[in-house]
Amino acid sequence: QVQFAESGGGLVQAGGSLRLSCAVSGITLSMWAFGWYRQALGKERELVASIGPSGTASYVDSVKGRFTISRDNAKKTVHLQMNNLKAEDTAVYYCMRLTPGGDSWGQGTQVTVSS
Numbered sequence: 872q873v874q875f876a877e878s879g880g881g882l883v884q885a886g887g888s889l890r891l892s893c894a895v896s897g898i899t900l901s902m903w904a905f906g907w908y909r910q911a912l913g914k915e916r917e918l919v920a921s922i923g924p925s926g927t928a929s930y931v932d933s934v935k936g937r938f939t940i941s942r943d944n945a946k947k948t949v950h951l952q953m954n955n956l957k958a959e960d961t962a963v964y965y966c967m968r969l970t971p972g973g974d975s976w977g978q979g980t981q982v983t984v985s986s
Contacts, residue, residue, distance in 0.1 A: 872975075873968060873975070874896045875965070875977035876894040879891040879892050880964060881983070886955055891950065893949040894948055895947050900949075902924060903969070907921075907949070907951045909960075909964045910979075917931065920939075921940065928941075933959070938951060938953050957984060961984050
């Protein structure tokens with residue numbers, strides 16, 4: 872069973888930075904692509920960044936140039952470095968394997984940006 876444990880969220884002022892981590896268990900990371908999603912209060916969950924098995928990354932326009940996704944296959948972790956945070960980045964952040972079958976979501980980590 873694949874499990875995801877997100878951490879690193881918190882309260883930060885606009886313009887600040889946070890580094891999110893996702894510990895993945897139950898699979899070999901090197902074989903899969905992963906994504907970071909976020910869900911703001913009252914809104915649908917959206918994919919904000921993804922990283923392929925070879926390390927190729929992609930981002931939604933709203934976070935380009937501010938967020939960086941990375942992976943450490945040996946440590947079985949996926950990270951999201953978030954810089955120049957804005958109030959609109961406030962959400963619960965989740966990581967997930969990008970596979971058609973889907974996995975169960977972790978508990979997520981809350982990011983709150985004060986303006």
